[in-house]
Amino acid sequence: MTQKTLMIGALALLLGACAQAPRKTPAPVETPRQVTPMKSEKLPPPGHKAGPAPPRRSEAAPPGVTASGISTQTIGRRKYADVAAYQPPEEMQAAPVYTPAITGLLEQAQALETQGRLSEAAAKIERALDQAPKDAFLWHRLAQITLAQNNAPQAEELAERSNAHAAGDLPLQRANWRLIADARRMRGDQQGAIQAEAHARSVR
């Protein structure tokens, strides 16, 4: 899953209007203050709130600017807040996971999404899924867009589907659980939302 993390980071690079060329870490993310081993059973990154954090509302503006000066504003404000918080593992391969085709479709989807053309954005992600049907991040994106379409029940199913393919990708699993929490809150299921948030925190 290291590759996926790398790719997600690279995506944030593309989208996040990054002015700074990162040197050692190819992904424009927080400067790792702690080496995150790839082995599971690890601690969350120091910046990450652990324990009973206040319920995270994704509409709230993310911290915006990270240690390395990367901002997740504009396009990906809401969607990529999570991405920017990733701690990439040290050992990373150079080869990107996604083909330019999928990257292109992700970009198109994002552009459509910001224009509010959600149905078309979802169609782009489905096209990408045709090419990489087991890709957890693509399922996650579909869940995000579906949630933006106010289809909370489907968004939750899609986030679960993403998790089914996200073995080992803990940040993505957390993101999915937070999305599930949002979806449940949208449906008015406060109890379920709190459970999902607890689940998100327990993934580590």
Add this chain to the structure above:
Amino acid sequence: MASKRPPARKKKAAPRKGRPPAKRRTPSARGRGAKKTAKSGRRRGWLFFGLPLLLVFAGYLTYLDWRVRDAFEGQRSATPARVYARPLALYPGARLSAAQLEYELTALGYRRVSGVLQGAGQWSRSGAEYRIRQRAFRFWDGAREPERLQLELANSRLAALRDPSGDNLNVARLEPVEIGSIYPAHNQDRVPVRLKAVPRALTDALIAVEDQGFRGHRGLDFIAIARALWVNLRAGRVVQGGSTLTQQLVKNLYLSPERTLWRKLNEALMAVLLEIHYSKDAILQAYLNEVYLGQDGGRAIHGFGLGSRFFFNRPLSELDLPRMALLAALVKGPSWYNPQRHPERARERRNLVLRLMQEQGLISAAERAQAAAAPLGLAPGRAGRDGRRPGLDLVRRQLARDYRDPDLTSTGLRIFTSLDPWLQHQAEQALSRGIEALEGERSGLQGAAVLTAADSGEVLALVGGRGGAGFNRALDAVRPIGSLVKPAVYLAALQRDAGYNLLSPLEDTPLLVRARNGEEWRPDNFDQVAHGVVPLHSALAKSYNLATVRLGMGVGLERVADTLRKLGAERPFDAYPAMLLGSVSLSPLEVARLYQTLAAGGFKTDLRVIRGVQSAAGEPLDRYPLRLERTLEPGPVYLLNRLLQEVAASGTGSGLSAYLDPALAVAGKTGTTDELRDSWFAGFDGARVGVVWLGRDDNAPAGLTGAGGALRVWGDMMRRIGPRPLRLTPPDTVESVWIDQATGLRGGPDCAHASPVPYLRGTAPEVFASCALDNGFGSTTQ
């Protein structure tokens, strides 16, 4: 729906508008009549008899006028929905063989040329490099794809994708193949064209041969009528008609084909009325879209737009002179000059058209000579034909949930589907070859096949039987599924609270089951041998009936039935004991849905075939997004899928190794019903779910087991479509534990006969076997 309304309103308005011209005639006729009666002094009598007559005539004219306008306006909007396959996705790294690419291009009616591509719909190849010039196409998402593409294939993959300037493209699509249309009950199909888009030479050819005076006359051509009369008199029979294009249009639009004087009179009147209301161009355009050109089974080919697709599998704009002349030639007698059945007649008639064109100065002598020497140029095989009905049937049924029939058949909707022409072709080949090979003495063997995308649930291919259209077995052959039901039994047993695991011992011994209604049932194994105590995984791999019935009775019929429903069975069935061995009847498509849920790790999806619907104007109307529902826990589904891999590797499905590399680790299950009536195989690889059924329409024994029949077709089908390895990811709730086979206790790599076995977390044995005690503790892996 919205676009259908306006014409309907116009229809009502038409008669009112239409009245004035008819009325205008009445006074003048009446005026003449009045003079006469004044002279003869029988004015009152005329009024008494003549006025009503005139009124009747005026009324009749008004009625005709209304009919003329009504049908003319109606004709403009009556456009059947067109159904498209999935567009071929092109991106570097995509799996794409030369055979597949060329199949797709041929199906699209693209022509291979050598050298530079002159126009749309052409491609060239040099070595592994292809150049394609696409037609413009409005995709569902509104996007257009690059017109010129350069592709490079290597090792059955798309190695490079570039535009003409040599820049790399990330992704592109080929326009989708049109797989059919949804035409109304009267079976008229057409692809309307605008006059502007019709090549001049085609209208020239048409006018030259059918109605030379078209541009000048007012609906009737008296010179032509006189000439025809003279010719016919001399010949003593009808050899030439004097009908104008306008009259022919009237005949096609409004009248029955009978040849009576009354009809002729009506035709003439209506032709004149039509010319009063509409311009020559409007009439010509209507004619081009209305004219009957041939028959495709039950489908009537109307208009040059569809005619061009039907006969040549390409749009009008890409026709050359001889083909256009042939279309014009057919007008006179579509069945008499049918170019498929009577190529010589068609050629003669075509060359007559060419001669007339030259005589009228429309083409040069050289052009005529060249065109007259050309072959008929019909599209080969089934291209352009309405033969791929099975998929279309499903499209129609799914559309019927959201659209009214008239909207589908007349508003020109564009339907985008997930159907894949290449996979369809391969599945058809696998089925027909498989049946041929199996048939031997068994005549009357039939079959069906379904392919779906394992993750999205999109239907990729449907084969409804061999031998073309007719009964669509993939959708409508509802047959007992036999052992295909067993995964539901085992899945119910593998749920955490049911308490079974892959090594649970089952008794494969005779039993007597007494149903609630008191009936007794003694199931038996296929080989009629009881195998004693067997581990659960072997019982499924070998498809032991006795062990399965005992397991199902132990778990509870209602739980098994519930699992079956969670897998996606919607047809009502009774939770009788016989259900455990597959007395449940389902269609191949419904079976695909069950296995789809397994392939997707417990997420049930609707099997979708429609991706989106676009209005005739190109505006997106509906998108059918992926919908899924987690109905089954991932852990037990994972365990079951491991079992289904074992079935294929060493169980009743081991025959697959003749077709598929065992390393692909596909999952599947055989199914056989009583007296070998039905032979089933259902399964999946890493990308697709496939179901094959073989049997007879009369439900007589086909003499085939699942392994002896359907499995072979399935294996061949998956081999043809490029199978993908099935890599199952264990969910968090599953752990893999070394088990010593001798004792069934926890073992370790040091044990002589130990292997890792997946368990739901916390359900593995906790006691270690002696062989694992040497190095302290047993170890768990993964």
